Amino acid sequence: MITASAPGKVILFGEHSVVYGRPAIAAPVFNVSASAQIEAGGPGFRVIAPDLARDFWLRDALPDEPLAAAIRAALAHFTLDELPPGTLTVQSTIPLGRGLGSGAAISAAVVRALAGFLGRSLSPADVSALVFEVEKLHHGTPSGIDNTVIAFAQPVYFIKERPIQRLRVARPFTLVIGDTGVVAPTRRVVGALRQRWQANPQRYEGYFDEIAVIARHAKLAIEQEVVAVSALGKLMDENQEILEAMGVSSPELAGLIAAARAAGAWGAKLSGAGGGGNMIALVPPEIVAAVQTALVAAGASGVIVTEIR
Ligand code: MEV
Numbered sequence: 593m594i595t596a597s598a599p600g601k602v603i604l605f606g607e608h609s610v611v612y613g614r615p616a617i618a619a620p621v622f623n624v625s626a627s628a629q630i631e632a633g634g635p636g637f638r639v640i641a642p643d644l645a646r647d648f649w650l651r652d653a654l655p656d657e658p659l660a661a662a663i664r665a666a667l668a669h670f671t672l673d674e675l676p677p678g679t680l681t682v683q684s685t686i687p688l689g690r691g692l693g694s695g696a697a698i699s700a701a702v703v704r705a706l707a708g709f710l711g712r713s714l715s716p717a718d719v720s721a722l723v724f725e726v727e728k729l730h731h732g733t734p735s736g737i738d739n740t741v742i743a744f745a746q747p748v749y750f751i752k753e754r755p756i757q758r759l760r761v762a763r764p765f766t767l768v769i770g771d772t773g774v775v776a777p778t779r780r781v782v783g784a785l786r787q788r789w790q791a792n793p794q795r796y797e798g799y800f801d802e803i804a805v806i807a808r809h810a811k812l813a814i815e816q817e818v819v820a821v822s823a824l825g826k827l828m829d830e831n832q833e834i835l836e837a838m839g840v841s842s843p844e845l846a847g848l849i850a851a852a853r854a855a856g857a858w859g860a861k862l863s864g865a866g867g868g869g870n871m872i873a874l875v876p877p878e879i880v881a882a883v884q885t886a887l888v889a890a891g892a893s894g895v896i897v898t899e900i901r
Contacts, residue, residue: 593631596704598719600624600686601693601741602769602863602872604824604900605831606750606807608785608840609800610735615751615807617759617814618741619900621769626684626697628705637675639663641682644698650675658726662699665725666706669718678709687894689775691864695730696738699723717756719743731779733786747900749811762817764901765824767872768852768883772844773893774868781840781865788839799834806831825858825874832861840866844891849873851890855883 599620606616637650639659646659653660659682667675682702686694703722707714714722720736720743727734737750747759789796810827813819832849835841845862852860852873860873875883884895 593629594705594708595627595629596701596708597625597627598697598700598704598742599745600697601738602767602870602898603691603737604863604872605810605827606803607862607864607866608782608835608838609803609807610737610750610752611733611782612789612797612800613752614800614804615749615811616735616737617747617749617807617810618737619747619759620741620745621692621896621898623896623898624684624686624692626682626686626694626701628698628701629681630678630705630709631681632676632678632709634677634679636677638679639682640679641698643684643688644682646682656729658695658699658730659702661729662702662722662726663706665722666703669714669722670710670712672710675706675709680705687771687870689777689869690771691776691778691862691866691869692769693738693742693864695778696723696727696742699726700739700742716744720756731782733782747814749807759811760815761901762815763821764899765821766875766877766880767898767900768857768875768880768887769863769896769898770848770852770871770873770887770892771894772842772848772868772870772891774842774844776842776865776868778865781867785838785840796838799838802834803831806834821874822858822876825860828859828861828872828874829853835862835866842866842868844868845871847890848887848892851886852883855879855886857883
C-alpha cells in the first residue's frame with residue numbers, strides 16, 4: 593500500500609492581486625491535510641473519494657474530472673499511457689471550497705501517491721508544476737500560489753511566474769482560522785473580480801498596487817526580529833479593507849472578522865478567494881481560547897488554531 597499526503601494552506605497577504613502579478617504570502621496549515629492511498633490489484637484502475645462523492649474507473653472518467661486530470665498529468669510526466677491495476681482512495685480533512693487549498697492538496701497527494709505506486713520520484717517543484725496543470729482546469733487563471741505553498745510545504749513569498757522564494761519566519765506566530773461554512777468556488781470569485789477589473793482597470797490596478805505595498809511590508813515584518821509581530825495584524829486589517837472595497841468579502845466573513853478583533857486579535861482578514869470560506873486572525877497566544885469562543889459564538893462552522901513557523 594502506497595500512501596502520500598499534502599497539507600492545507602492559508603494566504604496571509606495578497607490573494608487576488610497575486611493573480612495580477614503582485615506579491616503574496618502564504619503558509620502551509622498542517623492541522624488539515626489531504627491523503628491518497630493506492631493498493632495494487634483488481635480488474636482496472638479505480639478511484640474512490642468519499643469526501644468528493646466520487647467512485648469511478650479511470651477508463652470511464654469524464655474529461656473534466658479533476659482527480660482523473662491529476663492522474664493523467666502524472667502519467668504524462670512519466671511518459672506512460674496507462675496505469676497498472678489498482679485502487680486509489682482519496683481522503684481529506686481540508687474543508688472543500690473554503691479557501692484552504694483543498695483542491696491543490698488533493699491533487700498533490702494524488703500525484704505523490706502515483707509516483708510511489710510507479711516507483712518514480714517527484715521533487716516538490718515537479719509536484720507543484722503537475723498540480724498547477726490541474727488548477728488551470730478548475731480555476732482558469734490561477735496564480736500558482738496554492739500549488740507552490742502546498743507542494744513545498746513552507747511559508748512562501750510568491751510572485752506569479754517567478755522562482756519560489758521561501759520565507760524565513762523570524763518568530764513563530766499564532767493564527768486562528770474561522771470557517772464561515774459558506775462554499776465559494778475560487779473560479780467564480782476570481783471570474784467576477786476579473787469582470788470588475790475589466791470594467792474599471794484603473795481602480796482595480798490601484799487596489800492591487802496598495803496590496804503589493806502591504807505584502808512587501810509584511811514580508812519584512814515576518815523576516816525581521818526587530819518588527820513587533822502585532823504589526824502584522826495592522827497590515828492584515830489594511831489588506832482586508834482593500835479586499836472589501838474590491839467586493840470579495842462577504843457579510844459572514846465580516847462578522848467573523850469583527851468578532852475576532854473585538855476578542856482582542858491583533859488583526860484579521862479573509863483568506864483565499866473570499867466570497868465565503870475562511871478568515872484568519874493573528875492573535876497573542878494567551879487569548880487564543882477567547883478568540884476561538886468568540887468565532888464560534890459569531891457563527892463559525894469550524895475553527896482551527898495553527899502556528900506559522
Ligand atoms: C486562492 O487561494 C488565491 C487567489 O489569489 C487565486 C490565485 O491566486 O490563483 C484568490
